[in-house]
Amino acid sequence: MDCCLIYMPMQFFHDHFPDISRDETKTIPITAVPGMPAIALFEYYCTELACGCQSGKLGVVSIAKPKTVLASVSFSLTAHIDSSVDIEFTSPMMDREKKKISQALLRALRDKRYQNLLAEHRLLLRARIFDLVTEPMRKNTVLYH
Numbered sequence: 001m002d003c004c005l006i007y008m009p010m011q012f013f014h015d016h017f018p019d020i021s022r023d024e025t026k027t028i029p030i031t032a033v034p035g036m037p038a039i040a041l042f043e044y045y046c047t048e049l050a051c052g053c054q055s056g057k058l059g060v061v062s063i064a065k066p067k068t069v070l071a072s073v074s075f076s077l078t079a080h081i082d083s084s085v086d087i088e089f090t091s092p093m094m095d096r097e098k099k100k101i102s103q104a105l106l107r108a109l110r111d112k113r114y115q116n117l118l119a120e121h122r123l124l125l126r127a128r129i130f131d132l133v134t135e136p137m138r139k140n141t142v143l144y145h
Ligand SMILES: [Zn+2]
Pocket: 001, 003, 004, 046, 047, 048, 051, 052, 053, 054, 055
């Protein structure tokens, strides 16, 4: 994962696929936390095309206040996704609330269907980045007869 730390090529899935993002961004009810009925998980992926790290990040926001990022979650879409999950809280919160959110995030990331959705979104985004990167080359290609 060193490549990501150096170049930070993480890109926001929503910027490239707003419609899919609107339909498929995961939301989780957090009923145990007053004032925070649900959280949404915004997806970011490593888009360094030469990199095979399978890294992603989730920006955790409260649906009530989507502009405030509560936490960021790093993960790698590998068989051992659990050992790669790193949750960092970026907004002040009670320990009890952090615990509830952490539990919900881990439960979500252990779900195979959600992992498959994330893997699909990662591939879509990387294909889009590949197109954007190679488009100028395709346009400038001179065909010799
Ligand atoms: Zn990477």
